[in-house]
Amino acid sequence: MVSKELIAASTRPLVLAVLSKGENYGYAIIQQVRELSGGRLEWSEGMLYPVLHRLEQEKLIVGHWSKPENGRKRKYYRLSAAGARAMQTERQQWFAVHETLATLWGVKLCST
Amino acid sequence: MFNLESKIQDWKQGVRQAESVTLENVDELEEHLRESIGSFVEKGLSEEEAFLVASTRLGANSSLSQEYGKINGTTVWRRRFVWMLFGYLGITALVAAMSSIGAAISTLTALLGQDGLAASGAGIIAALIGWATTIYVTYFLVRQRNAAWVEDLLSAKWLAALVVVVVVVAPAIKLVGLMAHARFVPADEVGVSMWWTSVGGAIQQGCLLVACMAMILMFRERLSATAGTKWC
Numbered sequence: 307m308v309s310k311e312l313i314a315a316s317t318r319p320l321v322l323a324v325l326s327k328g329e330n331y332g333y334a335i336i337q338q339v340r341e342l343s344g345g346r347l348e349w350s351e352g353m354l355y356p357v358l359h360r361l362e363q364e365k366l367i368v369g370h371w372s373k374p375e376n377g378r379k380r381k382y383y384r385l386s387a388a389g390a391r392a393m394q395t396e397r398q399q400w401f402a403v404h405e406t407l408a409t410l411w412g413v414k415l416c417s418t
Numbered sequence: 419m420f421n422l423e424s425k426i427q428d429w430k431q432g433v434r435q436a437e438s439v440t441l442e443n444v445d446e447l448e449e450h451l452r453e454s455i456g457s458f459v460e461k462g463l464s465e466e467e468a469f470l471v472a473s474t475r476l477g478a479n480s481s482l483s484q485e486y487g488k489i490n491g492t493t494v495w496r497r498r499f500v501w502m503l504f505g506y507l508g509i510t511a512l513v514a515a516m517s518s519i520g521a522a523i524s525t526l527t528a529l530l531g532q533d534g535l536a537a538s539g540a541g542i543i544a545a546l547i548g549w550a551t552t553i554y555v556t557y558f559l560v561r562q563r564n565a566a567w568v569e570d571l572l573s574a575k576w577l578a579a580l581v582v583v584v585v586v587v588a589p590a591i592k593l594v595g596l597m598a599h600a601r602f603v604p605a606d607e608v609g610v611s612m613w614w615t616s617v618g619g620a621i622q623q624g625c626l627l628v629a630c631m632a633m634i635l636m637f638r639e640r641l642s643a644t645a646g647t648k649w650c
Binding site: 333355379380 | 443445446447449450452453454475476477481482485486488489490
């Protein structure tokens with residue numbers, strides 16, 4: 307299980323990364339992260355939404371409500387151009403941390 | 419018998435208590451909760467179990483409102499401001515209603531042949547009865563719903579401050595104004611001056627009311643993110 311602090315710090319890049327694969331809504335984003343992490347990243351689900359709204363306020367993502375035919379109404383979010391740039395920055399930072407730790411712990415890295 | 423719909427409504431009520439959570443936020447969280455419950459029911463949980471797991475996973479109301487507070491800070495204050503404006507409008511309307519009731523009763527008493535003292539006395543008593551009734555009805559309505567904030571508002575300290583302003587400060591200011599008026603305006607001009615003073619007062623009051631309503635319209639939250647969703 308990943309610690310609360312690390313969860314909090316990684317929510318933002320995770321959300322940006324999931325949305326970079328295409329537009330999505332809260333519940334599905336959580337499911338996707340849970341599956342990809344093999345259950346090791348367990349979010350307190352309600353916490354995702356304030357993060358989404360923060361990103362929306364920063365214009366990194368764009369949200370809109372839609373209600374499919376005989377489906378459930380949902381608020382979908384997609385990455386904006388600024389969001390894509392922000393994700394690149396996050397990516398570099400996470401790799402910097404990751405590479406440092408990997409070197410210290412003697413893990414062989416494939417060249418990126 | 420477990421009633422899922424009423425459980426969800428209760429849950430929603432709880433989330434809505436938090437000032438920092440907007441109606442759109444509640445909508446989004448509700449959709450999440452429903453989808454989550456649906457998926458647990460598919461996996462074989464009962465509705466009751468599914469509700470418990472889904473709402474627990476969503477997180478406690480207190481932590482939700484705290485997190486939303488970080489992004490909705492201005493919303494909180496805007497909402498308080500709107501409440502204040504509503505309060506002002508409500509009180510203004512009540513004052514107008516009560517003084518018209520008083521005036522009507524007073525006129526009626528005078529028409530029935532009573533003297534000035536009786537007429538104005540009857541008017542005052544009628545207005546007082548009107549206020550007492552309104553306050554009682556409001557109190558009764560508020561008591562029926564659980565609203566702790568009203569009790570805070572009605573604490574002795576605030577009530578005392580209100581009484582001082584209404585009973586002492588406001589009439590004193592008005593009295594000083596009238597005395598100054600009578601003292602410095604020439605006698606033959608008093609009528610005209612009074613007329614303009616009241617016209618000016620009415621215009622001010624009108625502008626204030628219009629401004630209040632305009633601000634409420636501006637700051638009011640949309641009742642719901644999508645049409646057709648109930649608001650409680």
